[in-house]
Amino acid sequence: MDQVEIIDGYCTPGTERELQIHADDLQAALRGAGVSRAVIAPQDREICVDNVTGNDRILSLAARYDGWFIPACTINPWYGDAGIRELRRAVARGSRMLVLSPALQGFILSDEVTDPLIAAAGELRIAVYVHTGPHSSAAPTQLALVAARHPDVQFIMGHCGSTDYAHDMPAVLALGLNNLWYEISLVRPWAVARYGQLMGDDRLIFASSAPRNDPATELNLLNIHWPIREHPGTYANNLRRLLAGGAA
Amino acid sequence: MIFDCHTHWGDCYQARDGLAPARWLEAWDRQGITHGAVFPFAGLINDSAIGADNDAVAAVCAKSAGRMLPFCTINTWQGEQAVEEATRCLEVHRIRGIKIHPWLQGLSPNSPGMDRLCELAAEHRVPILFHDGTPCFSLPSQMAVLARRHPRTTIILGHCGLLEHWREAIAAMNAADNLWGCLCGPHRAALRRIVRLCDGQRLVWGSDHGFTFEDMPAYFFGVFGSLDISDKLRHDILDLNPRRLFAMADH
Numbered sequence: 001m002d003q004v005e006i007i008d009g010y011c012t013p014g015t016e017r018e019l020q021i022h023a024d025d026l027q028a029a030l031r032g033a034g035v036s037r038a039v040i041a042p043q044d045r046e047i048c049v050d051n052v053t054g055n056d057r058i059l060s061l062a063a064r065y066d067g068w069f070i071p072a073c074t075i076n077p078w079y080g081d082a083g084i085r086e087l088r089r090a091v092a093r094g095s096r097m098l099v100l101s102p103a104l105q106g107f108i109l110s111d112e113v114t115d116p117l118i119a120a121a122g123e124l125r126i127a128v129y130v131h132t133g134p135h136s137s138a139a140p141t142q143l144a145l146v147a148a149r150h151p152d153v154q155f156i157m158g159h160c161g162s163t164d165y166a167h168d169m170p171a172v173l174a175l176g177l178n179n180l181w182y183e184i185s186l187v188r189p190w191a192v193a194r195y196g197q198l199m200g201d202d203r204l205i206f207a208s209s210a211p212r213n214d215p216a217t218e219l220n221l222l223n224i225h226w227p228i229r230e231h232p233g234t235y236a237n238n239l240r241r242l243l244a245g246g247a248a
Numbered sequence: 249m250i251f252d253c254h255t256h257w258g259d260c261y262q263a264r265d266g267l268a269p270a271r272w273l274e275a276w277d278r279q280g281i282t283h284g285a286v287f288p289f290a291g292l293i294n295d296s297a298i299g300a301d302n303d304a305v306a307a308v309c310a311k312s313a314g315r316m317l318p319f320c321t322i323n324t325w326q327g328e329q330a331v332e333e334a335t336r337c338l339e340v341h342r343i344r345g346i347k348i349h350p351w352l353q354g355l356s357p358n359s360p361g362m363d364r365l366c367e368l369a370a371e372h373r374v375p376i377l378f379h380d381g382t383p384c385f386s387l388p389s390q391m392a393v394l395a396r397r398h399p400r401t402t403i404i405l406g407h408c409g410l411l412e413h414w415r416e417a418i419a420a421m422n423a424a425d426n427l428w429g430c431l432c433g434p435h436r437a438a439l440r441r442i443v444r445l446c447d448g449q450r451l452v453w454g455s456d457h458g459f460t461f462e463d464m465p466a467y468f469f470g471v472f473g474s475l476d477i478s479d480k481l482r483h484d485i486l487d488l489n490p491r492r493l494f495a496m497a498d499h
Contacts, residue, residue, distance in 0.1 A: 018437035103412075134412050135383050163411060163433065164382055186411055186435060190462035212437040217474040221467050 004229050005236040008038035008215065009183050009207035010158065013061060019043045021211040023061050027068065033215035041072040041099045048104045051075055055090040062094065070243065072097035072129065076105045077114045084120045091124045096243050098126055103134035109142035122153035125245050129156040140165050140172045147180045154242060155180050156205060160195065162186040173199050181242060185209035189225040196226050201233035251490035252276060252284035252465060254406055254432040254454025257305045259290045260461055267308045269316060275457055279469045287319045287347035289459050295323050299333060306341035317344040317494055323353050324361025331364055338372045344494050346376045350385035357390040366398035375402040375493060381410025381433065388413055392420035395427040402426055407433040414438040421446045430454045431485065436471055448481050452490045
């Protein structure tokens, strides 16, 4: 792998089902693929119902690895005010990103149920990562509506709607929303190149979604279509800029 | 032998290469793929192109020295015309299977016309491969119900549920002995679960090669190659199972 900096924008050191991986093993796999740091997020059950447990587990892991892992937290918007209190608590303890997963958490992405939580994330100046792709609940076009409704909040479109919304992506990119970033795990490598050609290197964010994917395999295949050395924004700088609170 | 069991003779290839398969086969050659199933593409998105596209697929496959195994498509909403087209392809072109893309073609897998197609496929001992992983007409469970209603017909999940419905694909394959799965689209962790929890004798691999010029075999073969599975199971999926599926010699 090319010796350039790579930050992985989304991984899950899980304890259940196909996400089971010890943090040591995750770190070793990422390092072996050339990754120097990685965002870690709660696993499915924690995203759905055990927000506090998941947030604390991820924060503890991040602390144990001395900053190598960057902690993300999750809140199910149906928890309402209690969820917003948990968001403030998690961010105060170090969480750097809010993860939403409409399909797991049971809401339609464009639904107003998310508005208070998203507003709180904006106030706390943390980016909102949204898993997209599942039909009906998490389409890229829905996230575009949400991003337009919250222009002061930074959003990361997880997976760019892979795979069935690929035809919508050029139209969404053409909207030119300054507060929308595009995370490329699960996106086919040739589609990453197409999106990059449409919008350049300053909006895409690399992630492996390990352990759902193998980081080395993904990076090797991505490197063919969207070379790592030529796109430092995609593979490290955009995420660093975003986590630092930088907008467009 | 290595089989790619999910490809399309794309209109991009046809526009560029006519009916010459050489450049299309180069992508297989780079991965060591020897054979595969070739589906229509234009006929999936345009009913009026079905006959011509079926002819084109048969013609290009006929020039591949037996490497490309032709599939046809029909639209069951066309009633008797669809049955006639399937019969023509089976008897004249000797097609090796039937491809249905329910959400592109607007067909529910359990709509009435599908029963006649299943009977026809069983009579000619060819499989029906469905696109799957996309509501509301392409859920693995819909194919499982169809498979259970037609136990003599071999039905294949073309994507094993893709990224969203792979767990459902596992349940579906475990609910119907005549339902196969093509490992084409789910992420690596999902593939690992599928090969662990499903009958390894009913799994094949595919790349979706051909509907664009992108080197899809390289990507999907790379992901499949990274699976920590036994050599025997890998051999079964890539070689023995497809040979059995297509009733080829020496399986």
